[in-house]
Amino acid sequence: xxxxxxxxxxxYKIYRGADQKFAQEVTETKYTANExxxxxxxxxxxxxxxxxGESPKTEIVTRTQxxxx
Numbered sequence: 001x002x003x004x005x006x007x008x009x010x011x012y013k014i015y016r017g018a019d020q021k022f023a024q025e026v027t028e029t030k031y032t033a034n035e036x037x038x039x040x041x042x043x044x045x046x047x048x049x050x051x052x053g054e055s056p057k058t059e060i061v062t063r064t065q066x067x068x069x
Contacts, residue, residue, distance in 0.1 A: 002031075003058075008048075009049060009050055010027070010051070011025050012031075012049065013046070013054060014031050014044060014045075015044070015045040015047075017043060018043060025049070031044065039063065040063065041061065041063045042063070043061050044060045046058050046060060
């Protein structure tokens with residue numbers, strides 16, 4: 001998944017699932033969720049991080065593609 005860059009952000013923290021468990025910190029505006037079954041909904045929360053701290057979370061809901069026969 002990808003998102004728009006936040007002005008002044010040095011990195012982004014990714015939180016996965018309903019419990020918003022920290023998954024990874026990235027410097028690019030994209031994240032690849034691995035090991036998901038086909039046709040699975042996933043909730044990702046992203047925060048922007050810089051020397052001032054961490055922004056509020058922005059929720060992104062996505063779904064993996066269905067398997068093709």
